[in-house]
Amino acid sequence: MFIAPAVILLTLFSIIPIIIxxxxxxxxxxxxxxxxxSNIRGVGFSNYxxxxxxxxxxxxxxxxxxxxxxxxxxxxxxxxxxxxLLNYGSGxxxxxxxxxxxxxxxxxxxxxxxxxxYLYNGSYGLFNYILSxxxxxxxxxxxxxxxxKLSLILLAFWKSIGLNxxxxxxxxxxxxxxxxxxxxxxxxxxxxxLRYITVPLLGxxxxxxxxxxxxxxxxxxxxxxxxxxxxxxxxxxxxxxxIYNNGFQLSKFGYAASGSFVLFIIIIIVTLIQxxxxxxxxxx
Amino acid sequence: xxxxxxxxxxxxxxxxxxxxxxxxNSDNSASGDSKTLKVWFMGTSDTVKPIAExxxxxxxxxxxxxxxxxxxTAHDKLLTAVASKNGPDVVQMGTTWIPEFAAAGALKDMSPxxxxxxxMKADNFFDGAVQTTQYEGKTVAVPFYVETRAMFxxxxxxxxxxxxxxxxxxxxxxxxxxxxxxxxxxxHYALPIEGKDSIYPVIFAWQNGSEIIDENRQPQFNQxxxxxxxxxxxxxxDEGLSPKGTDLDTVAAFKDGTMAxxxxxxxxIQTVKEKAPEIDGKWAVTTxxxxxxxxxSIGGADLSIFNYSKNPDEAAKFIAFMAEQEAQLKYYETSxxxxxLKAAWTNEALSDPMIAAFGKQLENSRPAPTVKEYxxxxxxxxxxxxxxxxxxxxxxxxLDKLNDKANELLGNK
Numbered sequence: 001m002f003i004a005p006a007v008i009l010l011t012l013f014s015i016i017p018i019i020i021x022x023x024x025x026x027x028x029x030x031x032x033x034x035x036x037x038s039n040i041r042g043v044g045f046s047n048y049x050x051x052x053x054x055x056x057x058x059x060x061x062x063x064x065x066x067x068x069x070x071x072x073x074x075x076x077x078x079x080x081x082x083x084x085l086l087n088y089g090s091g092x093x094x095x096x097x098x099x100x101x102x103x104x105x106x107x108x109x110x111x112x113x114x115x116x117x118y119l120y121n122g123s124y125g126l127f128n129y130i131l132s133x134x135x136x137x138x139x140x141x142x143x144x145x146x147x148x149k150l151s152l153i154l155l156a157f158w159k160s161i162g163l164n165x166x167x168x169x170x171x172x173x174x175x176x177x178x179x180x181x182x183x184x185x186x187x188x189x190x191x192x193x194l195r196y197i198t199v200p201l202l203g204x205x206x207x208x209x210x211x212x213x214x215x216x217x218x219x220x221x222x223x224x225x226x227x228x229x230x231x232x233x234x235x236x237x238x239x240x241x242x243i244y245n246n247g248f249q250l251s252k253f254g255y256a257a258s259g260s261f262v263l264f265i266i267i268i269i270v271t272l273i274q275x276x277x278x279x280x281x282x283x284x
Numbered sequence: 285x286x287x288x289x290x291x292x293x294x295x296x297x298x299x300x301x302x303x304x305x306x307x308x309n310s311d312n313s314a315s316g317d318s319k320t321l322k323v324w325f326m327g328t329s330d331t332v333k334p335i336a337e338x339x340x341x342x343x344x345x346x347x348x349x350x351x352x353x354x355x356x357t358a359h360d361k362l363l364t365a366v367a368s369k370n371g372p373d374v375v376q377m378g379t380t381w382i383p384e385f386a387a388a389g390a391l392k393d394m395s396p397x398x399x400x401x402x403x404m405k406a407d408n409f410f411d412g413a414v415q416t417t418q419y420e421g422k423t424v425a426v427p428f429y430v431e432t433r434a435m436f437x438x439x440x441x442x443x444x445x446x447x448x449x450x451x452x453x454x455x456x457x458x459x460x461x462x463x464x465x466x467x468x469x470x471x472h473y474a475l476p477i478e479g480k481d482s483i484y485p486v487i488f489a490w491q492n493g494s495e496i497i498d499e500n501r502q503p504q505f506n507q508x509x510x511x512x513x514x515x516x517x518x519x520x521x522d523e524g525l526s527p528k529g530t531d532l533d534t535v536a537a538f539k540d541g542t543m544a545x546x547x548x549x550x551x552x553i554q555t556v557k558e559k560a561p562e563i564d565g566k567w568a569v570t571t572x573x574x575x576x577x578x579x580x581s582i583g584g585a586d587l588s589i590f591n592y593s594k595n596p597d598e599a600a601k602f603i604a605f606m607a608e609q610e611a612q613l614k615y616y617e618t619s620x621x622x623x624x625l626k627a628a629w630t631n632e633a634l635s636d637p638m639i640a641a642f643g644k645q646l647e648n649s650r651p652a653p654t655v656k657e658y659x660x661x662x663x664x665x666x667x668x669x670x671x672x673x674x675x676x677x678x679x680x681x682x683l684d685k686l687n688d689k690a691n692e693l694l695g696n697k
Contacts, residue, residue, distance in 0.1 A: 031366065031384055035367075036388075036389060140528075143528070232670060250663070
């Protein structure tokens with residue numbers, strides 16, 4: 001009985017919409033269908049068959065894979081590294097650096113895009129200016145298909161490091177001092193303490209950060225939307241952006257719904273794999 | 285236990301009231317004989333508020349409730365209105381959205397009202413603007429304001445290469461461009477070729493006598509006239525006359541002379557004046573250079589009655605007022621958007637030579653093809669243009685592919 005509110009809210013706002021989306025994905029719903037439901041026809045699996053024949057969708061899957069493969073390890077390792085460094089001290093310098101690292105996470109993406117757009121600008125951008133000090137040729141950061149992908153990863157990496165760093169910092173401060181003291185008595189060096197105490201005890205935080213980061217990168221959306229609109233030559237098109245374009249730009253709701261289900265299933269599979277791979281929890 | 289039940293009921297009520305609020309119909313509280321007319325405008329409300337007040341003053345008993353919707357969220361908002369069948373009475377439509385929303389049956393047939401109100405008659409407006417209000421033989425909107433593309437150029441720099449009036453033909457455009465880049469040296473360009481703007485190659489194709497989608501719904505992308513157009517535009521990249529991958533800031537480049545020309549709409553007049561006052565008097569606007577014609581595109585916005593409106597007659601009366609010269613000129617004053625009403629152009633408010641150049645261009649301009657699949661075809665055409673100019677694909681092969689895709693989208697096979 002006492003879980004009823006939670007169940008009702010979950011059903012109302014999560015499960016029913018998911019079921020509706022699943023139903024829509026088997027129809028040809030578009031704007032005409034939206035205006036008058038009698039125009040909607042069931043099309044069986046043809047949305048799903050078409051979407052796997054759509055070269056832009058396949059490209060967006062490939063791009064998303066690249067984002068995940070490069071982005072996730074980079075974010076997890078860098079945020080853990082930053083957290084370890086910031087955990088060394090508690091002076092004003094360390095505190096202000098926490099703020100500095102956290103700042104990008106709470107900055108509006110549109111504001112970020114404007115600033116980074118200028119950094120990446122081919123004619124006036126800071127990055128090309130820096131390259132020119134070393135006599136290197138100017139790069140088209142957002143216009144070159146390969147470089148554009150990396151440019152977006154760099155931006156998203158910079159933006160997501162702060163939040164994950166906070167999680168690691170919290171976990172680090174939960175490790176009891178007595179373990180280190182005991183290790184020091186046994187003569188353990190700094191590296192050994194890190195290797196055998198800190199990293200294993202961060203296991204749960206690492207697991208959490210990895211899963212959330214992974215899901216975040218599979219749903220990579222805002223950065224390509226505001227920075228490149230998926231271009232050039234669809235090189236930065238992510239799956240989420242593909243779904244958005246089809247649903248809200250082209251009003252192909254059925255097609256977009258089938259795309260979002262493919263995305264949904266991928267996320268579930270990846271999360272299940274994560275849980276399966278995760279080793280037994282480290283006991284304090 | 286009792287406590288918990290009470291809590292459950294309270295939260296149940298809460299969740300339902302949330303849902304009810306979400307679906308809530310903010311009905312026109314028709315108290316007495318005063319009616320509220322809901323009007324949706326794209327952009328900022330301070331441009332329309334003064335006109336709405338003029339209307340209220342003339343029609344006591346009517347309250348005009350103007351809601352301004354930013355352009356970039358307007359399409360989503362309209363989709364929601366169609367889905368919930370609950371929207372405004374009068375809606376401003378971007379001209380390119382008309383086919384899509386007309387096909388969905390969201391816009392009322394205007395013809396009975398056009399007979400009733402002479403100010404809505406098609407003859408009053410530019411031809412191109414009237415074409416945007418038609419969908420499959422039905423009139424679903426009334427023109428409101430128009431925009432078109434014309435040529436902005438630096439008079440000083442173009443004089444230096446022998447074209448003080450700006451290039452008049454494609455050949456002159458090419459010749460002027462070559463000379464400008466030669467004279468300027470490294471880092472100089474003639475004009476940007478905007479591949480990411482779907483109407484840009486279309487304008488040149490029309491100038492070359494090409495159709496985009498003909499009256500039998502046949503795409504013309506792989507026909508010689510269109511192919512020649514794409515090759516002409518491509519040559520500007522290949523010969524270094526246009527910057528590839530344009531993140532060059534147009535106004536900045538125009539100011540420092542690294543880009544002597546660009547093609548854009550009337551909104552750029554104010555932008556250039558504000559951002560580059562240093563070059564005042566050194567630039568002008570003229571009509572586009574011609575090949576077969578010097579056709580440009582026409583866009584802007586129309587006014588429609590939303591099909592689910594509860595006050596269609598009042599809505600029509602309001603639209604009739606918006607189509608009159610007084611309202612059109614007021615809107616020009618508050619927003620700089622050019623009136624669709626031809627008669628308004630004789631007013632001295634529009635006598636500025638730069639605006640007049642746009643007025644001249646309007647006489648030879650046409651809207652994007654009015655088929656409801658056009659948005660998706662335009663996306664595909666943009667992608668193909670990018671493949672050719674940046675991806676290095678062969679023009680004819682890529683355009684053959686594009687034509688197949690367009691045929692498929694149009695349901696021709």
